[in-house]
Amino acid sequence: MLWFSEEVRPGLWVGFTDAAAGNLAFHVGDAPARVSANRAAVDARVTGMAGASSGLHLQYMDQVHGRDVAEVRVPAPAPASGTLPAGPTADAMVSRSASLAVMVADCVPVVFAGADAGGAPVLGVAHAGRPGVEKGVIAATVSGLRTAGAVTLQAWIGPSVCGRCYEVPEEMRAAVSAVEPAACSTTSWGTPALDLPAAVAARLDGLGVPARNVGVCTLEHDSFFSHRRSVRDGAAEGRFIGFAALASGRD
Numbered sequence: 494m495l496w497f498s499e500e501v502r503p504g505l506w507v508g509f510t511d512a513a514a515g516n517l518a519f520h521v522g523d524a525p526a527r528v529s530a531n532r533a534a535v536d537a538r539v540t541g542m543a544g545a546s547s548g549l550h551l552q553y554m555d556q557v558h559g560r561d562v563a564e565v566r567v568p569a570p571a572p573a574s575g576t577l578p579a580g581p582t583a584d585a586m587v588s589r590s591a592s593l594a595v596m597v598a599d600c601v602p603v604v605f606a607g608a609d610a611g612g613a614p615v616l617g618v619a620h621a622g623r624p625g626v627e628k629g630v631i632a633a634t635v636s637g638l639r640t641a642g643a644v645t646l647q648a649w650i651g652p653s654v655c656g657r658c659y660e661v662p663e664e665m666r667a668a669v670s671a672v673e674p675a676a677c678s679t680t681s682w683g684t685p686a687l688d689l690p691a692a693v694a695a696r697l698d699g700l701g702v703p704a705r706n707v708g709v710c711t712l713e714h715d716s717f718f719s720h721r722r723s724v725r726d727g728a729a730e731g732r733f734i735g736f737a738a739l740a741s742g743r744d
């Protein structure tokens with residue numbers, strides 16, 4: 494269920510799920526009751542791992558391939574059964590108290606953990622697909638984290654489609670590479686491609702944020718959901734998540 498997890502400090506965890514956690518998105522045609530159950534199971538697992546004394550609930554967002562960053566001021570409540578949980582329309586979130594999730598299936602999930610000058614935690618997540626990378630969602634997220642008080646920051650780059658698999662038209666490669674030169678890539682079969690995780694890593698480095706790429710290629714590894722593989726194979730769509738969770742953010 495949790496493919497990668499790391500305790501950044503007591504009670505503060507970051508990680509990524511895999512397909513064994515099931516689909517965690519309501520917008521891809523899956524049965525809502527099943528999505529709710531999958532999310533509840535992940536919440537329970539993260540709660541136990543973080544040592545929260547009561548249920549911790551990840552806050553999800555309505556992702557639109559933009560660069561808006563929402564500040565989440567209160568931890569998400571327990572989801573009510575039969576209703577879609579509320580969340581901001583944004584492609585990044587920052588918080589000092591809430592546990593956050595970003596959904597992906599080829600786009601780059603980035604999770605952040607840091608602290609303010611007094612040592613209090615500051616968390617963030619970002620959804621960096623091709624449009625978000627081009628629009629500057631990573632810089633916007635780091636700016637949002639620093640505005641929220643972060644003076645120290647670390648980032649983790651999770652599983653996404655790699656630069657040898659993500660074929661794009663030549664014009665698209667040129668347009669994105671003009672903004673993020675590290676994105677320029679070539680597929681393993683010799684056609685124009687984009688390396689989004691490399692672009693994210695380069696941008697974070699330029700912003701002075703130490704980052705670890707803990708990801709593998711979603712298209713090449715079926716232990717993750719991949720939008721491109723679903724289209725290619727006619728298989729059901731799904732989304733896995735990156736998360737930053739805070740036990741003291743419990744309700």
Ligand SMILES: [Zn+2]
Pocket residue numbers: 654655656657658659710711712713
């Ligand atoms: Zn690949």
